[in-house]
Amino acid sequence: MNRGAYQPRSRMRRLLKDRLFVILCMIGASLSLLALAILLGSILIQGLGHLDLSFFKDVPSAKPAKAGIGPAMWGSIWVCAACALAALPLGVGTAIFLEEFKPKKPWVRRLHGFLQLNITNLAGVPSIVYGILGLTVFVQLFGIVGNTNDPGFTFGSPDNWYYFQLPLGRGVLAGGLTLALVVLPIVIIASQEALRAVPDSLREAALASGATRWQMIRQMTLPAAVPGIMTGSILAMSRAIGEAAPMLVIAGVVYITFTPQHLMDEFTVMPLQIYNWAGLPQTEFHKVAATGIIVLLAVLLTFNALAVFIRQRFQQPLQ
Amino acid sequence: MTTLPIQSGHIVGPNWRIRSKHARRLWEGGVLTSLVLCGTFSILTTMAIVVVLFGEARRFFLMPEVTLAEFLFGLEWNPLLGAEKHFGIWPLVCGTLLVTGIAMLFALPLGLMTAIYLSEYAHRSVRATLKPILEVLAGIPTVVYGFFALTIITPGLQSIYDGFEVYNVFSAGIAVGIMCLPIVCSLSEDALQAVPRSLREGAHGVGATKFDVSVKVVVPAALSGIVAASLLSIARAVGETMIVALAAGNMARNLKAGFDQGAVTGVLSAIDPTESAQTMTAYMVQIFLGDASNFGPEYLSSYAVAAALFIMTFILTVIGHRIRVRFREVYE
Numbered sequence: 001m002n003r004g005a006y007q008p009r010s011r012m013r014r015l016l017k018d019r020l021f022v023i024l025c026m027i028g029a030s031l032s033l034l035a036l037a038i039l040l041g042s043i044l045i046q047g048l049g050h051l052d053l054s055f056f057k058d059v060p061s062a063k064p065a066k067a068g069i070g071p072a073m074w075g076s077i078w079v080c081a082a083c084a085l086a087a088l089p090l091g092v093g094t095a096i097f098l099e100e101f102k103p104k105k106p107w108v109r110r111l112h113g114f115l116q117l118n119i120t121n122l123a124g125v126p127s128i129v130y131g132i133l134g135l136t137v138f139v140q141l142f143g144i145v146g147n148t149n150d151p152g153f154t155f156g157s158p159d160n161w162y163y164f165q166l167p168l169g170r171g172v173l174a175g176g177l178t179l180a181l182v183v184l185p186i187v188i189i190a191s192q193e194a195l196r197a198v199p200d201s202l203r204e205a206a207l208a209s210g211a212t213r214w215q216m217i218r219q220m221t222l223p224a225a226v227p228g229i230m231t232g233s234i235l236a237m238s239r240a241i242g243e244a245a246p247m248l249v250i251a252g253v254v255y256i257t258f259t260p261q262h263l264m265d266e267f268t269v270m271p272l273q274i275y276n277w278a279g280l281p282q283t284e285f286h287k288v289a290a291t292g293i294i295v296l297l298a299v300l301l302t303f304n305a306l307a308v309f310i311r312q313r314f315q316q317p318l319q
Numbered sequence: 320m321t322t323l324p325i326q327s328g329h330i331v332g333p334n335w336r337i338r339s340k341h342a343r344r345l346w347e348g349g350v351l352t353s354l355v356l357c358g359t360f361s362i363l364t365t366m367a368i369v370v371v372l373f374g375e376a377r378r379f380f381l382m383p384e385v386t387l388a389e390f391l392f393g394l395e396w397n398p399l400l401g402a403e404k405h406f407g408i409w410p411l412v413c414g415t416l417l418v419t420g421i422a423m424l425f426a427l428p429l430g431l432m433t434a435i436y437l438s439e440y441a442h443r444s445v446r447a448t449l450k451p452i453l454e455v456l457a458g459i460p461t462v463v464y465g466f467f468a469l470t471i472i473t474p475g476l477q478s479i480y481d482g483f484e485v486y487n488v489f490s491a492g493i494a495v496g497i498m499c500l501p502i503v504c505s506l507s508e509d510a511l512q513a514v515p516r517s518l519r520e521g522a523h524g525v526g527a528t529k530f531d532v533s534v535k536v537v538v539p540a541a542l543s544g545i546v547a548a549s550l551l552s553i554a555r556a557v558g559e560t561m562i563v564a565l566a567a568g569n570m571a572r573n574l575k576a577g578f579d580q581g582a583v584t585g586v587l588s589a590i591d592p593t594e595s596a597q598t599m600t601a602y603m604v605q606i607f608l609g610d611a612s613n614f615g616p617e618y619l620s621s622y623a624v625a626a627a628l629f630i631m632t633f634i635l636t637v638i639g640h641r642i643r644v645r646f647r648e649v650y651e
Contacts, residue, residue, distance in 0.1 A: 018530040022440055029441075029449060032504070035497050036456050042471050043463070093357030101351065115358050117640070124551065124636030125629065126558025128600050129368065132625050135607070136371045142631075188361070212343055212348045235458075242460025245560035245600070249607045273460045278466045278565055286470050289509055291465050299456055303513030311568050 043297075049291030055291060059257040060273060064284035072273035073258040074173070076241055079269055082176020083183065083240050084175050088233055090180070091187030094119070097227075098188075099195040100217050123185035131249030134178030140251060141167035163262040171264040175250045182246055183236040190232020194225040227314035231307045238303040243272035250275065270296050371630055382616050390623060396597075398617040399605075406620055408627060411569040413589050414488070415628075417558040418563055421492025421592060422499055426556075427549055429496075430503025437504070438502040439512035439533045450505075455617065457501035465565030468494035476551035485575035486568030486595040495560045499552040506551065510544020511537055543646035550639035556634045560600040568595025569605055599628045 014156040058068020098116060103109050118176040136142065145152030151165040198221050208215035247269050253276050268276075270292060277289035380387050385406050393407015433453075438447055472490040476483045476651070483489065514537050522536045538545070572594075580586030604623040 014528050014530075018528040019535070021530045022436075024435035025432045025440060028320050029430050029436045030431055031429055032456065032497075032500055033449070033452060035500075036452060038468050038471065039459070039463075040499075042467070046470070061400050076510055090357050090360055093354050094361060097351075097358045115362060118362055121633060121636055122361060122364060122639055124632055124639075125368065126560065126600065126632055128558070128560045128603055128635065129372070129625055131607070132622065133364075133371055137367060137376070184361060184364070213345055238458060241463070242458075244462040245604070248560075248604060253608055264650065266581050271460050274466065275462050275561060275565065278462070280471060286466075288359070289466055290470075293466060296460065297463070300460070301455075302444035304455070304458060 010246045028253060036285060040297075043290045046287050047292075047294045048278040048293040050287055056295075058270030059207050060255065060276070061313055062090055063121050064282065064288050067277070067285070069273060069295060071256045071259055072268050072270045072292075073295070075256070076269045077265035078172045078263075079175045079179060079247070079267060080237060080240050080261070082173055082258045083179035084233075085236055086177055086180035087184050087187050087236065087240075091184050091233075091236075092191050092229060094184075094188045095191030095195055096222075097194055098216060100213070100221060102169050119185050123189065125171045126245075127182050128245040128249060130178055130182045133253060134174060134181065135249050137172055138168045138174040139283060141166075158262070161262050163264050165264050169264055170254075170266055171252055172260050172267050173263040175269070175277075176245055177265060178241060178246050178250050179240045182243055182310070183240050186239060187233055188235040190236065191225070194228025194232060197222045197228060206215060227310055231311045234303050234310070238300045238307075241269075241303075244269075244275055248270050248275065329429040340580060350512050352623055353508040366386075372622055372626040374577075375619055376626040379445055379619035379623045380617065380618070386621075394578060394600075397573070398620055404616065406616070406623075407575075408599075408624065410574050411597060411599045411602055411624060413572060413574060414567065414622060415557055415600070417590060417592065418492045418495055418559075418567060419595060421489060422495035422556045423549070424501035425493060425496030426503050426552060427502045429550075430552075431507055431545065433500070433504045433513055434507035435533055435538070438508050439537065440531070446523060446603070452502055453501045456497070457505070459498075459509050460561075461498060461559060462497050462561040462565070464494040465491075467497075468562055468566035475546035475566040480593075482593045484568070484595050486566060486591060487593050488567055491563050491565075491567035492592070493544065495556050495559050498559065498562065499556055502555060503548050506544050506548030506645035507545045510548065513544065515557040531565055547639045550635050550642070554639070557635070558600065558628065558632050560604060563598045563601045565602040567598060567601060569597055569601060569638040571597040571602070600649050601626050607612035 043224070055068045056073065058066060058069050059070055060072075061067045094115075098112065100167060103112055142145070145166050151167060151169065153166040155164040156162050168177075181220060202220050202224060203216055203282070207213075211219070247258040251268055253272065254268060256266060260267050274289050274292040274296065277285045277292060280286075379385060380390070384404060390406050392406060392409070395405035395407050396410040397405040399614030423504050433449075437449060441449065445560045472489065472493050473483065473485065476487070476490055486498070498538055517608045518536055518587045519532050520541060527536070572588065574585060574589055603622055606618060
């Protein structure tokens with residue numbers, strides 16, 4: 001007689017094992033809950049005392065009591081706006097290309113597959129590598145047109161809001177473009193999933209009634225996929241706001257007390273400011289860092305809630 | 320003008336603009352070209368990463384004070400201090416692997432158990448609350464985990480055993496593990512959910528307990544997905560920067576001194592989790608925060624380290640995806 005996997009051993013022992021495993025799994029699952037609770041609780045306890053309105057206006061200071069997150073907040077807004085303007089069109093465009101223009105020729109199909117593989121790989125590249133890439137390409141432009149302090153090409157003067165220079169230097173635009181590289185794969189993958197969820201019957205109906213391929217995309221597929229694309233984009237932006245490593249390479253830890261005035265202006269962002277405070281030896285600054293984290297997490301939670309709201313409100317089941 | 324194609328259940332009539340055949344073809348061609356350009360951009364990004372990292376790394380290896388052999392096999396990493404500079408990457412790799420190993424020690428079993436619980440046992444309402452909580456964990460910026468490791472985990476560890484240094488690998492590893500937990504969990508759960516009901520019912524039918532079904536039937540059936548999830552989260556842990564920069568310290572371990580006193584001391588000094596260690600990513604942070612003069616060997620060395628890091632994560636990601644695609648068992 002062969003002893004299979006379900007050879008009845010002592011019934012009691014098997015049932016006991018079964019019960020113990022459930023309990024073990026529940027403990028495992030509740031540990032992640034516990035981790036989140038401790039994390040949020042400890043940060044709230046440390047940081048709430050410092051949180052007031054002036055924290056949003058004040059500049060970083062040597063005195064913990066006076067330190068605020070003002071410039072970092074404005075820096076985050078500028079950089080994320082630049083990032084969104086660069087990443088969203090590129091990402092959605094790539095997703096449309098990948099999902100709506102499925103090729104028939106074998107060698108073009110291979111190119112398609114290569115692009116898809118390339119995007120999955122880009123999603124796995126550590127963000128600090130993107131920072132180094134941004135530093136070399138955007139900030140220094142390989143050093144071929146002058147250096148950061150002595151730009152080879154300028155347009156306007158640093159007092160104008162439209163000031164532009166090449167190489168970009170450690171400015172808002174370089175930071176935004178670098179962040180765009182980081183979140184681009186996320187935007188592409190999310191948009192692809194949204195487009196894939198649109199049923200083919202809609203496409204076929206449009207094509208059958210005489211639409212060209214682009215008219216079909218513009219008036220049928222895209223409108224149906226917009227809620228999904230927006231949800232994915234908002235989540236990508238919340239990733240961008242929290243990203244510190246590439247910003248650290250681009251901006252460095254600099255003492256910034258002003259709001260950026262133009263796209264070439266030096267900047268700092270909220271995660272970087274938090275890193276700065278958390279790394280200081282004085283424990284008073286850890287409380288300030290915790291307050292900064294509360295603000296950052298509040299922004300991220302708002303973003304996530306918005307994404308969930310859009311998903312619930314606008315995503316109608318399409319058959 | 321665009322309208323949602325489906326509004327309150329009826330289809331809004333299409334309004335295709337009718338142009339001449341020629342104009343239409345031109346327009347379609349233009350659109351396709353710009354979309355292809357969008358797609359090309361991501362390929363350009365990959366090429367730029369390769370060119371920048373490996374080009375600068377090549378310049379680093381051409382410098383007189385550096386040799387490729389020392390970089391690949393050296394046990395001493397000492398580019399900034401001291402009269403003699405040493406560029407052997409193993410101390411940094413050791414730091415990275417140590418943090419990753421500790422993180423996986425926590426993330427893999429916990430993540431897998433949570434996934435099994437969510438997929439096989441949990442009531443729908445429990446699932447509905449636990450999943451969003453995991454999503455919140457996944458959305459927390461890594462600098463927050465770094466702060467958490469430094470101000471909560473390290474003092475906690477020190478109160479248990481006072482051999483822990485202020486910056487230590489163990490606390491950074493725990494924080495990276497918490498960070499990886501949602502990735503392991505959600506990817507494994509997807510894999511478990513993809514196992515069809517019939518397999519479970521079949522096992523129940525021949526008298527298996529719930530434990531037998533989950534551990535001996537469902538988990539093996541989903542193994543490729545679970546392995547892929549683990550590899551992807553290892554890649555994330557290897558590339559993690561802010562947590563280790565804040566909590567793991569900024570001194571590369573001197574492995575040579577340890578191994579000079581014998582293999583056992585060497586290995587012990589390499590894996591001691593209570594002390595600080597510098598990882599590959601933390602070294603890059605140190606350099607780009609301005610500890611090095613521009614364009615000296617120590618500055619360029621960060622590109623070589625970044626190239627090594629890129630190769631490591633690239634291999635992990637590719638293998639992970641290969642496994643997921645190739646060994647995915649297809650059930651009808």
